[in-house]
Amino acid sequence: MYLKEFEIRWNDIDANRHLANKAYIEYAAHTRMSFLTERGFDQRLLGKFNIGPVVFHEHIYYFKEVFYGRPVKVSLEISGLSEDSKFFEFRHSYYDYKGRNFALCEMIGAWVNLETRKLIPLPEEMQTFLKDVEYPDDFRTLTKEDTRKFNKIPVDLV
Template identity: 35%
Template sequence: MSEAFRKSFEVRWDDVDLNGHLRSTRYLEYATTARLGFLVASGWDVRALQKEGFAAVLLGEEVRYRREVFLTEQVEVACEVVGLTEDSARWRVRQTVFREDGEEAAVVHSLGAWIDVRARKITAPPAGLRAVFEAARSEECEVL
């Protein structure tokens, strides 16, 4: 098990709602950006995925809000793999949004899969990509 990948964000004026809180949709956008950052940091940017003929598809997301986040605060999103099928074709990633004070602001669970873009079907990823997800498994990672 490895340490979770982390990405930081500053909450900008266009990230907040009329109440001055981080907008609900922005939590999902931060989670997606952090997930992409995890792939890029692991050597799997968009070009590498395209070269292999693979893409990630999102099958569903769930967000649980825990604490408020306000304008100009710094947040950090930690990404961990919490579920994989035996062939790693389908995955579940937990993205935890932390406030400046270290408290959890929200937890986003994303369920996704790898798709072979030529065949247009869910399939096991290339060995190198599979290894990246295997290495990012959390301690409580379950078999999907």
């Protein structure tokens, strides 16, 4: 399990003086990018293949409040990948300074070609970066259907 520590900043706090909703998303995104960068997914490599990650949905479950003044840790586990690594699922657990779990985030995303704006499989050269990690016991192979499990579609104003 990958862990990243964060100091709760003043601008991470909301009107209730606890960690703001936006901070949970920001911490998860920062943890993912740190994990990927440390595994070799830096801007140079992403630029070489002209790809980037895109989030389909991100769900946060709040268990307990956390406040300014103490560091927190955010974990990352790859809880799912499609066979070609086009689709990915990450799970983040949030821990207070005593190691108590105060929130959980689950997200599903994919890789997009930045020129065509189409979803693409992760290039073979990069797949080893994600397949060479320890997966949790509940790891699963994703399909396109998993990315649409909530069956939400756009509803336009017109």
